[in-house]
Amino acid sequence: MRCTQEGYGARLRPMQNISSGSGSPSPVRTPAPLGFGRIFSEHMLTLQWSQGRGWHDVQIKPRAALAVDPAASALHYGQSMFEGLKAFRGADGVIRVFRMDAHLQRMHTGAARLAMPAIDLELTRASLLEHVRRDASWVPRERGQSLYIRPLLFATEGFLGVRPANTYTLLVLLSPVGAYYEKGLEALRIWVEQEHVRTTPGGLGAVKTGANYAASLLAAARAKSNGFDQVLWLDAVHRKNLEEVGTMNFFVRIGDEVVTPPLGDTILAGITRDSSLTLMRSWGVRVSERVISIEELIAASRSGALQEAFGTGTAAVIAPVGELGIGDLRLRLPAAPGEIASRLYNTITGIQYGELPDRYNWLTAICP
Ligand SMILES: *Cc1c(COP(=O)(O)O)cnc(C)c1O
Numbered sequence: 419m420r421c422t423q424e425g426y427g428a429r430l431r432p433m434q435n436i437s438s439g440s441g442s443p444s445p446v447r448t449p450a451p452l453g454f455g456r457i458f459s460e461h462m463l464t465l466q467w468s469q470g471r472g473w474h475d476v477q478i479k480p481r482a483a484l485a486v487d488p489a490a491s492a493l494h495y496g497q498s499m500f501e502g503l504k505a506f507r508g509a510d511g512v513i514r515v516f517r518m519d520a521h522l523q524r525m526h527t528g529a530a531r532l533a534m535p536a537i538d539l540e541l542t543r544a545s546l547l548e549h550v551r552r553d554a555s556w557v558p559r560e561r562g563q564s565l566y567i568r569p570l571l572f573a574t575e576g577f578l579g580v581r582p583a584n585t586y587t588l589l590v591l592l593s594p595v596g597a598y599y600e601k602g603l604e605a606l607r608i609w610v611e612q613e614h615v616r617t618t619p620g621g622l623g624a625v626k627t628g629a630n631y632a633a634s635l636l637a638a639a640r641a642k643s644n645g646f647d648q649v650l651w652l653d654a655v656h657r658k659n660l661e662e663v664g665t666m667n668f669f670v671r672i673g674d675e676v677v678t679p680p681l682g683d684t685i686l687a688g689i690t691r692d693s694s695l696t697l698m699r700s701w702g703v704r705v706s707e708r709v710i711s712i713e714e715l716i717a718a719s720r721s722g723a724l725q726e727a728f729g730t731g732t733a734a735v736i737a738p739v740g741e742l743g744i745g746d747l748r749l750r751l752p753a754a755p756g757e758i759a760s761r762l763y764n765t766i767t768g769i770q771y772g773e774l775p776d777r778y779n780w781l782t783a784i785c786p
Pocket residue numbers: 502626662664665666667686687688689690691730731732733
């Protein structure tokens with residue numbers, strides 16, 4: 419596989435100067451267990467945007483606290499959004515970023531909904547690759563571990579008036595993360611949330627923004643205190659159609675049909691969802707993106723047609739569901755993970771670590 423030189427000083431500097439704090443690579447420090455989002459690499463990437471100037475001032479500098487105006491609109495009015503993608507080190511030593519362009523494109527689209535400036539796809543891509551390359555020693559070496567890449571775009575203007583801000587920062591953090599499953603795919607217990615909703619038609623559900631996460635925290639915490647791992651969100655209007663599971667897209671297999679709710683403004687267009695749909699279609703699995711109600715799910719469970727249920731997302735890849743709680747009702751699924759969930763998990767992780775062919779050009783390999 420060809421690796422990309424993109425982001426190397428020579429290609430980037432004519433566009434923007436990257437200033438950097440310390441240049442010397444640090445030794446790999448990956449204390450076990452890494453967990454998720456607790457440990458950060460040495461550097462952070464920042465880009466600034468201001469009205470009239472556009473994107474400028476690209477810096478890769480030591481990770482440190484930010485100086486943010488206390489009136490910054492991101493803090494007061496939530497004008498902020500993020501992304502989450504991963505880089506993997508294969509047994510061959512090559513570092514591969516999974517579906518980078520799809521993630522950057524999603525950020526580009528989401529920014530418009532929040533009246534934020536579009537990210538510069540070329541510049542962001544090149545600087546992000548350079549950032550990962552500089553902190554390459556932070557990409558863990560064990561199968562199952564990876565480097566989580568967290569871009570964040572937020573409004574920095576110190577102004578209390580309510581309108582889109584005129585200055586923004588795009589920041590990227592890198593965090594070595596552990597294997598999500600230490601002992602095989604573990605099945606989740608899911609609480610079907612009937613009181614709170616994650617988002618509404620016309621709202622921000624299709625954007626990866628902190629506001630949606632803030633709306634979800636209380637229901638998730640309550641579900642946890644009742645012995646469940648996550649919630650299944652229902653639509654805000656009818657309170658009956660399945661939407662997402664926690665912060666993952668949701669799939670069920672009923673008989674030989676795999677169903678996932680259709681994209682729209684209440685569902686985040688997950689890239690793992692898209693990868694899963696692509697793979698299942700290539701295997702000849704019957705997949706439908708269609709509305710599915712909680713009644714249909716209960717009926718399928720009663721008739722024995724409900725074969726499997728799982729969530730998809732970058733962090734876990736595939737999260738099989740073992741049980742659903744709906745009020746007093748408990749639906750138990752056949753042995754989780756099911757056949758499709760396992761096959762998707764093995765195939766996607768196989769591609770990510772460079773063990774299976776990259777048929778769909780999902781990987782960007784970084785030159786050592
Ligand atoms: C990030 C996210 C997902 C999963 O998206 P991936 O691109 O697969 O990581 C699903 N739902 C919500 C609400 C999310 O924020």
